[in-house]
Amino acid sequence: MKTIKIILAACILAFGFSSCNDDSDDPIIIDENPLAEFAMLATLTANNHSVEVYSEQQQFTIGYNELFLRIKDEVTDSYLTNADISWTPIMHMTEMMHSCPKSALSKTEDATVYKGFTVFQMPGNTEEYWELGLEYTVDGQTYNVSERIEVKAPADGKKRVNVFTGADDIRYVLAMMPLNAEVAVNDYSALLFRMENMMMFPEVANYKIKIDPRMPGMGNHSSPSNEDLTYDTSSKTYTGKLSLTMTGYWKINLKIENENGDVLKGEDVTEENESSSLFFEIEF
Known part of the structure; x- marks a missing residue:
C-alpha cells in the first residue's frame, strides 16, 4: 500500500496586546483526501452516506484487488471514523450466485480509511455481473448498501x-x-x-x-x-x-x-x- 498522506494543519493565534481588536482566531484546518493518489472505482450511495471505493489499480479486475474505503456523511460533509464495516461481493450468474475469497475490512493509520482485499474469479458481462454489498454500523445504527460493479480481465491479459x-x-x-x-x-x-x-x-x-x-x-x-x-x-x-x-x-x-x-x-x-x-x- 502506498503511504497514505494526511495533511492536517491547525493554527491558533492568540494575541494579548491591548491594541489588538480580535482576542483570538478560529483554528485553520486543511484536510486533504488521503487517497488522492488512488483511483476511485465506485461510489455506493444510500442512507445519506457515500461509500467511496479506491484502488491503486484502475479497475476491479480478475484476481487480487486491494481496496480502500471511506464513508462520507452527506449531511455533515465529513468522513466517518468509528464504523464497524463488512462486505460481501456477489456474482450474479444466469443460474446461480456465488461470492469470492475476501479479507475482513480493517482500519488503517488514517482513521477515515478502511482496507481489505477481494479475489474475483471471473469477469462480469452484460448478463452476469458482480454486486458489492456493504454493512456498516455507526453509533449503534446499522446500514446496508449494495451496487453493481464492473469486474474486468487484467488490462495486460496475463493470468493471475x-x-x-x-x-x-x-x-x-x-x-x-x-x-x-x-x-x-x-x-x-x-x-x-x-x-x-x-x-x-x-x-x-x-x-x-x-x-x-x-x-x-x-x-x-x-x-x-x-x-x-x-x-x-x-x-x-x-x-x-x-x-x-x-x-x-x-x-x-x-x-x-x-x-x-x-x-x-x-x-x-x-x-x-x-x-x-x-x-x-x-x-x-
Missing part, C-alpha cells in the same frame, strides 16, 4: 488467478499477489483458498506451492535460485523467491502439494511437457 478442483475433489482459488518484477531474485507471494460453499472461501494454510518459471519464447529456459512458496503465519500468505534473469514474458509453472506431500494440481515441466496445467503469467 487459478480456479481448480484438486485431486482431493476440493475446489480451490489460487491468486498471485502484486509483483513489481525486476531482473533479480524477487520476493514472490500468493494466496490459497478452498471453496467451502458458494459463499465461503476460507484460507488454506501449510500447503506448498512449487514454482518453475520458464520463458516459452526463449527455448523454455528456467532460472536459478528460485524458492518454492511456503505458508507464512504472520502475513497469512505463501511466500518464496522468484528468479527472473531477463525481461520479457515468463510463465510461472505451479504445482501444489498438501501437508502430506500429495500433489493436488500441477505437473513437472519436462522435455515432453512444456508447461504445467497450473500457472501464472508475467511480462515486464
